[in-house]
Amino acid sequence: MGDVTITADYRRTDLRTTTLENPFWITSGIVSKLACVGGYALLFSFPKASQLIFIHEVIGQNIAAGVGGTAIAIGSGTLATDAVTTAGVITEVDRDEFVATGDYVTTVNTCWGPTAGSDWLTAQANGTYAVVGRYLIGAATNVPCVYAAVGASFSAGTFRLHMLVTILPGS
Numbered sequence: 001m002g003d004v005t006i007t008a009d010y011r012r013t014d015l016r017t018t019t020l021e022n023p024f025w026i027t028s029g030i031v032s033k034l035a036c037v038g039g040y041a042l043l044f045s046f047p048k049a050s051q052l053i054f055i056h057e058v059i060g061q062n063i064a065a066g067v068g069g070t071a072i073a074i075g076s077g078t079l080a081t082d083a084v085t086t087a088g089v090i091t092e093v094d095r096d097e098f099v100a101t102g103d104y105v106t107t108v109n110t111c112w113g114p115t116a117g118s119d120w121l122t123a124q125a126n127g128t129y130a131v132v133g134r135y136l137i138g139a140a141t142n143v144p145c146v147y148a149a150v151g152a153s154f155s156a157g158t159f160r161l162h163m164l165v166t167i168l169p170g171s
Contacts, residue, residue, distance in 0.1 A: 001092035004077075007039025007150070008032070009085040010160075023056050028161045031148060033066050038152035040090055043074075043161050045145040047082035051138035057164035058098045058120060059113045064158045066106045071151030074099035074118075074161060076136075079143040091142075094119060095149055097133070106157075 010029035028043040046053055058074065066072075076097035077090040084090075100117030114121035123133035136144045148161065 001077075001095065003089045003091050004040050004149075006042050006084070006086055006088050006090055006147075007036045009042045011042060011045055023164050023166045026163050026165055030063055030158050030160050031150075033069060033072075033150055033154035033157040033159070036148070036150040037069070037154045039150055041148040041150060042079075042085070042090065043146045043148055044163065045079055045082050045143050046136050046138040047140055047143045048138040049140045052168040053136045053138065054166045054168060055098075055120060055134060055136070055163055056166065057113075057162070058118075059111050059162045060099060060104065060159055061111050061162060062105070062109050062157065062159045064156065065109050066104075066157030066159075067155045069151045069154030069157070070104070070106050071101045071149075071153075072099070072104040072159070073101040073149045075147055075149060077145050077147055078139075079145050081141055082143050084143075090145060090147055098146065101149075101151075 010031050012029050031041045073096045075095040076093045096118050098118055098120045099114045103115045105112040119133040
């Protein structure tokens, strides 16, 4: 994988903390498929050094059904720093880390997620704990991030991504 340019930044920093140590949901901003057509939407970043983020669930939610497109993959990458935003660079680690392209449901207002081909789903099913597959380790530089690679033929539609995470105590 190489470096790709961020088409749009959809991170929401208001939904990143909890006072309890139990799992909580983080949600991206609403992604315009048309605005990101053939590009990369930055969904989440994890800039706190050495913080362990365990990922329990990954769910995409169509807000408005996609028109014309069939491909969205949810991948992992890194940012030079957390200040990187629209028009900045993501260094791709794995394009289908969380959701493979064929798992995206295009035309109905529904939820979708990994059904095959993602490292996260494989690690979850096998009960293994591979870095990035089941958890991320935050960093101030080379910041881990989650992004959507949006196919080239969308003419309409919006979605957001939800992840059920736990910040492990002491991290």
